[in-house]
Amino acid sequence: MALETPPGYRAFDEASLPGHLAGIEAARAVLGGDPSGWRAFEVGDGNLNLVFIVEGPDGDLCVKQALPYVRLVGESWPLPLSRAFFEHEAASIQARHAPAYVPRLHHYDPTHFLIVMERLRPHVIVRQGMIAGRVYPDFARHMADYAARTLFFTSDLAMRAEEKKAMTATFCGNSALCRITEDLIFTDPYTVSERNRWTSPQLDARAAQIRDDDALKAAASRLKLAFLAEAQALLHGDLHTGSIMATEDETRVIDPEFAFVGPIGFDVGKLIGNLLLSHFAQAGHEAEPRGRDGYRAWILETVEAFWNGFSETFRGLWRENRTGDAFPPSLLQGQAFEAAQGAYMARLFAESLGFAGCSMIRRTLGLAHNADLERIEDPNLRAACEGRVLDLAVALVKNAHALGAIEEVTARARAIEAQGRDRAA
Amino acid sequence: MALETPPGYRAFDEASLPGHLAGIEAARAVLGGDPSGWRAFEVGDGNLNLVFIVEGPDGDLCVKQALPYVRLVGESWPLPLSRAFFEHEAASIQARHAPAYVPRLHHYDPTHFLIVMERLRPHVIVRQGMIAGRVYPDFARHMADYAARTLFFTSDLAMRAEEKKAMTATFCGNSALCRITEDLIFTDPYTVSERNRWTSPQLDARAAQIRDDDALKAAASRLKLAFLAEAQALLHGDLHTGSIMATEDETRVIDPEFAFVGPIGFDVGKLIGNLLLSHFAQAGHEAEPRGRDGYRAWILETVEAFWNGFSETFRGLWRENRTGDAFPPSLLQGQAFEAAQGAYMARLFAESLGFAGCSMIRRTLGLAHNADLERIEDPNLRAACEGRVLDLAVALVKNAHALGAIEEVTARARAIEAQGRDRAA
The missing domain is CATH 3.30.200.20 (Phosphorylase Kinase; domain 1)
Structure with missing residues (x-):
């Protein structure tokens, strides 16, 4: 052909x-x-x-x-x-x-x-760096700034409706790339599909359990609808650690070919999900048990600093640039505006966690896996890591609205890791 | 020029x-x-x-x-x-x-x-018919069917994502008409604007109270954001009783020039809001006090039958036509699907009520008023009707999520009308 x-x-x-x-x-x-x-x-x-x-x-x-x-x-x-x-x-x-x-x-x-x-040099793909246990001290700050700026300034909070609609129309043409996400992230992992694969037989029962979890599938379906219909801002569309190149001092985001106007939480959540996945993968890359406890701690601090920095920067940009049609300054000022911001960010936080969970599940049970986990050669060890990824991911998709702060998410990640270690011991 | x-x-x-x-x-x-x-x-x-x-x-x-x-x-x-x-x-x-x-x-x-x-003949604009106290026995059923069919079949529940995105892109071009709604419905009535007008001095204090209500303005801002960013289905965009022509047997919707891909609740809510407004306007058109009690009852029955019929028809179409990318049938069946539908409709109901309230407020305090109220010559009587419109409208915008069924809305309308009558007596 x-x-x-x-x-x-x-x-x-x-x-x-x-x-x-x-x-x-x-x-x-x-x-x-x-x-x-x-x-x-x-x-x-x-x-x-x-x-x-x-x-x-x-x-x-x-x-x-x-x-x-x-x-x-x-x-x-x-x-x-x-x-x-x-x-x-x-x-x-x-x-x-x-x-x-x-x-x-x-x-x-x-x-x-x-x-x-x-050409970015000597920048390395962050996913590879994290498999090698490399610390990027400014990564969270840079990515918080990148995400806040790219997402805020392409949203209705900053743009006039006419320009936002013109941008939306342009990126509606990228439907074939959106289709990949719609199918591979939001559909396949929850159903029987030839494209799925997982560490078998270790995770067979777990995959079946996920395919049978109606509350999980309803939550994933709601997130899929948000991906299809919430035209909030111009997204990168594939913001995982494999789309970021960094040195110790610099951070560069590449490959926005999945870009479209969609829900802000999808970019934010995909990055959080991939960081959390890297956290659980560390057990497969440390030289001796608990050898990377410090690195795991850094990853979770990075998750916290990314969300908190993103939230703070996004709100700051919004305070300073009330140039869009949404939330007109003539209606809301002072305390009332702060309260409206708070409600907006809370909703965005919950949606981001849901998308984080979906992106973790697809990397464990769907077509495209991550090197973080794929490079773990011992299938039992890999399946143990993947099981922990799924534990947190399912909680994020189903119970995102019950989590009030990113520190609750990282605490849960820490607890799942510790429980898994205890079970294995 | x-x-x-x-x-x-x-x-x-x-x-x-x-x-x-x-x-x-x-x-x-x-x-x-x-x-x-x-x-x-x-x-x-x-x-x-x-x-x-x-x-x-x-x-x-x-x-x-x-x-x-x-x-x-x-x-x-x-x-x-x-x-x-x-x-x-x-x-x-x-x-x-x-x-x-x-x-x-x-x-x-x-x-x-x-x-x-x-040419529609002998169809009459429904707003004129309702000012004259005319009953349209099939109006609720027809409009429920119209709204359910036009909105369901242009949503992600029925359409493939590629076609939905192409349709969305086309209608992004209608931004100038959307701008009218953004400004006149969601912004002006809540702030000081030269374009606003109301029955003065009777409603001066009420208008000021609304301009000072932060919770109301935050809720209206959230609804404006939904109007800007929720690309759910192809809307008529201006679905009030002035856009509908009817006889006793037939109902025809005209003038979809405000059409764009937006939140389903906007079409549904605008119609509900305009019916409720007509309900409160009847006191200005009846020959003697309470002369149109029966007609008022018919209007509220119509509101109930419209929402309940819409909801039932929409869910039925969805059950029978799971052809879109959202809520894939491979994920949800049986009870789980029914539950997901219920959650979807509950959210849509709340958003519809919010939009209903916004459309009632703009017709009372904004630029474009309705003949329903404008034709009431006595300014005191008109202001009394308009005050009742605002009482219900503010409750709908601020507390939509606390209302579980359309019958709670119509009960509140009935109570507001009775209280207003008692106060006037």
Whole structure:
């Protein structure tokens, strides 16, 4: 099967890419010298696209190109090239609101669905860093700032309704990428699906229990409806630790190709869920039992600092920028405005925890798993970690509204980890 | 000031319209005979557009044309011609899902932003009928069916996400009409605005009290956010009794030019709010005190039958058409599905009541009032009616979540009417 592509499109490789970039002024300006000396290396370890590093005498670049299918699977799973357009659109908007936390964009090529951007070096994918037990002291602060800025400034709290609706209309076109989330996160893990997989037989009973839990499935269905219908702000759409590159001092968010206008809690919750998942995975990566107790503590502090920092920054931005159509300043001031903010954040907190739980369940029982858990070779140990992920995740999806503060979530994570350890001992 | 219009556009009048219609096959087919014998009558009593009745030897038509401004105000309040496109789009979709309750569409002329449709005869605008004390025995059943069908089938419960997103994107373009609602319903009445007016001085203190009620304004702000960001289904967008024409047997919904993808409760609540407003206006139209007690009872029965019928029909359609992406049938069946439906409807009920309250407040304190109240000549009597409208409206906006059934709402309406009568006596 050969998938149809628009006129002029071709997928580049290491040999053909430099010649194409030679025609792009922004690339020449960064790489310098004679294009015949440029070298391209395909480095894509993601699931969907081609990713190249290109080196020239004066500098280097990252080039990302969409394929008409899911790279990991092949032509049997087509996926629109337009995802590159949406990624570039979203990245441009995010760069406007949070320039410190996104790679610099140099060029978008609409014929080849190709983005030319800053090569991040020596930044490492945070998921890999966390598997290695690396501490990122400013990660929580940076991500709180990134999330608060990108989400607040694209919401009805900051935008005029006309501009917000125009942005919403644009990103409605990214429906194929949304479909992946709708199916893989909110549906498959709760039902029998060929796409699901889990550590078997260890988790067979647990997976069946989840498929039989009506209250859980009703809560997941409500969250799916929110994902489908709550057009609150422009989301990154896939904000897990694999979409963040960092050094000790810097944090950069990449890959917003799942961007769309959706519920704010989905971005916030996906990051919290992936951090909590990393917490429970540490038992599979420590050199001796409890060898990473300090690292686990850092992760939970990071979860707390991320939510609390996000909440505080979001509220601060809102106080200072009452430029949108929602919650007009002519109606609410002073104490009344603070109270309305509090109610808004409480609702957002509960929804974020629900989305966090969904993203943890899908990484344990669904199609796409995380290296955090996948790299644990001993299946019994891995299943023990995954069981703890599921314990917390189910509580988050079902009982998010009963949790009043992020410290209650981290306390529960600590308790589940301790109980699991005691059971294993 | 002359507003710019697209090439080819001109506003028709009674003299020029027949010649233009002569070039439209669908019009010729209905009107018949020689176009030189057709007669057009401008009958628009609405605020925004030109509306003509055109009569020919074989039949008649209704022709609606958008002007580049608000008709009632003039060129100083520009309004996009594109509202005719959105009205025709929405009417076409509604005709597909609820053909019994909308006028037949014959033609759309994109150059002149002109819709050619069925002339409804002898249907009368329901608001006028209710001022006259006319009973519409099937109104509640028809409107429950209309609302359930148009809203369910354009929601994520029935539609595939890709189609829903495409529809959402289209109607994001109708932002200028949404802006009217955002400002006039959700903002102005709660603040000092030149556009507000009310029966003065009788309601001065009451208007000030509402402008000072922080809990009310916070609730109204939450509802405004829902209007801005909850993309649940394709709404009519202006579903009051002035947008419905009826006979004793037939009910037709007209004028969906405010259509957009928004919160289902807005359509449902606007109708409930306008019925409740009519209930409180009856004291200004009865020949002798309590002369319309029976009619008041019919209105409240209609409110109950509308919500209960809507709820039952909506749930029934949902049971039979689980074709959308939300609440996938693979996750929820039997009792669990019924429970999820119940929770969904409870939330929708509360949101509908909030919107009902907002629409009652704006008709009493905002720019656009209703004939129901405006036609009451004695300002003291009118203010007494309006005060009762506000009593119930404020309770609905602030305490919607405490009301479990529509019968509690109508009981409260009955009590407020009785108290007001006792106070007046």
